[in-house]
Amino acid sequence: MSDSTPRKESHAHGLRLVVGAFPDERFTPRPARQPFAPPPPHLVPVLAELSRGTPDTVACRNLHMSPRTYSRRVAELLECLGAESRFQGGAQAVRRGWLVGAYLADTAEGG
Numbered sequence: 001m002s003d004s005t006p007r008k009e010s011h012a013h014g015l016r017l018v019v020g021a022f023p024d025e026r027f028t029p030r031p032a033r034q035p036f037a038p039p040p041p042h043l044v045p046v047l048a049e050l051s052r053g054t055p056d057t058v059a060c061r062n063l064h065m066s067p068r069t070y071s072r073r074v075a076e077l078l079e080c081l082g083a084e085s086r087f088q089g090g091a092q093a094v095r096r097g098w099l100v101g102a103y104l105a106d107t108a109e110g111g
Contacts, residue, residue, distance in 0.1 A: 036096040046073045050086065051099050093101065 039047055049059035060070045074086070081096070083089035093099045 036098075037076070039093075039098050043073060043077045043080065046070065046077055047093060047098060050074070050077075050090070051093070 018063060034096050045063050046059070054062065056067065056070060059065075065069065065073070078084070078086070078089045081089045083091040083092050090099075
């Protein structure tokens with residue numbers, strides 16, 4: 001596209017204008033993100049069951065937990081992740097790198 005070059009130049013010009021508007025301010029890059037702490041060990045099996053999409057009743061059996069205990073652990077996991085839903089929790093777990101190992105293990109087993 002021939003019109004992409006002027007647009008890029010336009011954006012660069014706009015950036016120069018913004019940076020030039022504050023000559024006394026120094027540009028400092030953002031510090032690198034701190035790595036997230038790993039999930040609490042007692043919540044790892046719950047996270048694994050959720051990541052597999054296991055129904056709650058089956059997950060309770062697999063983990064030898066009562067439905068009430070499993071529900072409390074899921075709520076605790078979502079709180080640790082700062083999520084209001086299981087979907088948000090899954091997205092946060094991926095962002096934190098908590099699901100990479102579980103995904104790779106399932107893939108290696110052909111699951």
